[in-house]
Amino acid sequence: MSNYPRYAIYYAPEHGSQLDRFGAELLGYDAYEGIDVPLPLATKLPPDWRQMTQDPRRYGFHATLKPPMALAPDSSEDELIAACAAFAGTPRAIPVIEPIIDVISGFIAIVPAAASSSLDDLAADCVRAFDRFRAPLSDADRTRRNPSRLTLRQRDHLERYGYPYVMEEFRFHMTLTGRLDPEQLSLLEILRERFRNLGISSLSVDRIALFRQDVSDQRFRIISDWPLSAG
Numbered sequence: 001m002s003n004y005p006r007y008a009i010y011y012a013p014e015h016g017s018q019l020d021r022f023g024a025e026l027l028g029y030d031a032y033e034g035i036d037v038p039l040p041l042a043t044k045l046p047p048d049w050r051q052m053t054q055d056p057r058r059y060g061f062h063a064t065l066k067p068p069m070a071l072a073p074d075s076s077e078d079e080l081i082a083a084c085a086a087f088a089g090t091p092r093a094i095p096v097i098e099p100i101i102d103v104i105s106g107f108i109a110i111v112p113a114a115a116s117s118s119l120d121d122l123a124a125d126c127v128r129a130f131d132r133f134r135a136p137l138s139d140a141d142r143t144r145r146n147p148s149r150l151t152l153r154q155r156d157h158l159e160r161y162g163y164p165y166v167m168e169e170f171r172f173h174m175t176l177t178g179r180l181d182p183e184q185l186s187l188l189e190i191l192r193e194r195f196r197n198l199g200i201s202s203l204s205v206d207r208i209a210l211f212r213q214d215v216s217d218q219r220f221r222i223i224s225d226w227p228l229s230a231g
Helices: 018-027 054-059 077-089 117-133 139-144 152-161 182-196
Strands: 006-011 063-070 099-104 107-112 207-213 221-227
Touching (some): 006 077, 006 117, 018 182, 063 117, 063 207, 099 182
Antiparallel strands (some): 006 063, 006 207, 207 221
């Protein structure tokens, strides 16, 4: 069974929105178009910024809802697309957060200023709804997650859902850098200033996007997206 293509259901800002352009320009990649994006000419970012953003560039600007997965043998891309449309069409409370830029696990990301139960519910619903499409966890996948470093609950999630950081372990974040050395975290204020200039004081997590990665050395790209129905 092939591990590719891989699919993921992410939150991605609406194409062309302020937040979408902010993320695409910083990462140097537009996941909607599948093209490189140059940094703005007027930038305070360091010369090795492209290296600092190498890891998140591979995935595109997003927040994970259902982590990357290969499809189960009895599932198809068309069926997954139909399931995404059905999920988006089901009325639900639309999470609204105050987005801020902070450090999380050594990298810089956009995160909520406060916990949001509706956001946690959306992520948990995504994990459950799309897990039937996921290929079984392979031994290589399991080893890659370093189970000995996980908590018992995280190991349970890994076995049940193929990923340890779901349900109560979920933390919404839109990654802007790879893991940084402590001296590089001075970038935090530079990125906060850039984000403040957008004037985004609240963010509705109001859509899902289906990302696909065709082979391991290629980036993820959005193949379709859907607004969520408010209920």
